[in-house]
Amino acid sequence: MRTDFWKKTAAFGLQDDAVNILSNAADYKSQVLEQIAKAEQRIIITALYLEDDDAGREILAALHQASLTKPNLKITILVDYHRARRGRIGESKSEGNAKLYCEYNEKYNSNVKVFGVPIKAREIFGVLHLKGLVFDDILLYTGASINDVYVQQHDRYRLDRYFVLNQKGICDSIESFMNEIMLVSAATPRIDSRPIADYSEIKLAHKQLMRTLKKTKYKEPRASNKNQLSARMFLGFGRRGNDLNKLIKNLFDQTKEELVLYTPYFNFPAPLMRSLRKLLKHGKKVTIVVGDKTANDFYISPEKPFNTIGGLPYLYETILQKFLKSHNKYLEQGLLKVYIWKDNDNSFHLKGVCSDSKRHLLSGHNLNPRAWSLDIENGILLDDPNKTLEQRIEAEKVQILKHCIQINNYDELETMSDYPAPVQKILGKIKRVKGDIILKRFI
Incomplete structure (x- = not known):
């Protein structure tokens, strides 16, 4: 591309x-x-x-x-x-x-x-x-x-x-x-x-x-843009011919120094996961900010009656734990930085992509399979070659990281054995029938 x-x-x-x-x-x-x-x-x-x-x-x-x-x-x-x-x-x-x-x-x-x-x-x-x-x-x-x-x-x-x-x-x-x-x-x-x-x-x-x-695009400006700082609009719907997905993958692949990602649900589509691995392999920095399982809008505290939907935050954490385990050397090298956001009983819904502090994607796209192929999404790419917005973007990031802890090793995350019994039961049942493979496409 x-x-x-x-x-x-x-x-x-x-x-x-x-x-x-x-x-x-x-x-x-x-x-x-x-x-x-x-x-x-x-x-x-x-x-x-x-x-x-x-x-x-x-x-x-x-x-x-x-x-x-x-x-x-x-x-x-x-x-x-x-x-x-x-x-x-x-x-x-x-x-x-x-x-x-x-x-x-x-x-x-x-x-x-x-x-x-x-x-x-x-x-x-x-x-x-x-x-x-x-x-x-x-x-x-x-x-x-x-x-x-x-x-x-x-x-x-x-x-x-x-x-x-x-x-x-x-x-x-x-x-x-x-x-x-x-x-x-x-x-x-x-x-x-x-x-x-x-x-x-x-x-x-x-x-x-x-x-x-599936064929629609936003209308573009008629006059040519002479400003260094600019914005482009993208629409994405469906797995094929999805311009927003193409843009996101392109931002991943063309990052030269550092890619910063915000997502509330850690469950990257396969094409983005391949791009992440490639970036790390080639020595590029990747920073991921994700919500703690307790900051997920589907989280149910242990003292409340449990239902199936309450297993989702734990499933996301198992996906993250598996990813970090296989990429732990990059955590130790400092190439991969992962921050977990938690602030009392508040929740986390951030999403976005920042490539080399020059290109900033504003989007509702959760960087997950559901957004990749099922929902209709849009996004605005701020192209900022002179880093005019850098201080504002960095100030936003500093505010976000105030409520984050950095993960330095994959074993800092809880595993299945640490979860409440009802969660262990539902996740165990899903994994036994390999339902997690199907479920990941919808979450």
Whole structure:
């Protein structure tokens, strides 16, 4: 693959002061509410979900109030269709978050519109994982969705990355994609007014939308970019012809000095694992920051009733432990640095790639097989040859590492024998039937 793969995509120019990095979940919430209040023309929110909880209700109410105050303000929300129509995992059957959307639509009667996007026939096989909140010409890009934990509504938080980009062309491109691809499809129904279309009613339109999405790219700028600092947008859906996957692999393969990776779930796809091994073999530095199993959003503390989904954080740790065991010499040499993030009962949701301090990928892509082949993902590559952003990126990293411990040897991680009995039982059963091989493709 050519070393300048990303340059096949035209770049949007960025001024040095057009990039701001927020450091925590509370600032993310403040920024969202501030931008809602400021917006005059358009608000576009794309997220996996907007939850029916205190934070979700507060932000959704602010959107409706803004619409009533400014009738010309166009407000569009896109969330995953299946996720919006079910309750949380483990809860009894319900209308899900769509109930909130319908109630607020009836209560406020504003111009806010909420649409549901089904990516696969069932949620387990793929979800809407596109990211980005547009407020006029400001893009707030984060892997976070909207709920109490993601915005630190109360005591707990789920840490992510939060970039604020002032770039009209990027916002225009996102709006074009939404209007010309997503919202023209009958497969993307309103989910804030009853009756909500059942999947069986949109099945044929959904198949066509999926074919279209696999061929779609974001619109590129018409004028050539003269700025050294620039941004390029990528869309990724499906295992084949996936530009975002190609970009990620290219960033891995073309790293000359150091690759920095953030991922909440340690489970790299085979092509990325091969690239990592090659980098280490050739003496390149690799830094990986991953959440502790207790910082995983599926973690269930031992004193609470256990269910099968609670085994996932332990499965991720076994994958990490196996990787470190086979690459322990690189840990000892200092080429491979692995940091485990843990802050009380808070959780970790960071993702991203940094190559040689010059190219920074902002994405919701978890660098796992699910993101690689099932979910629809997007990403923004910040190309910074003069390292204009280096101090800001490094300051973000320093903040993240404050709650990390560095692993110096693979045996510092717990193994199966250290896990609670219910976890040992479920993981043992999975491994006996080689179910872990299949399961890794979906997590």
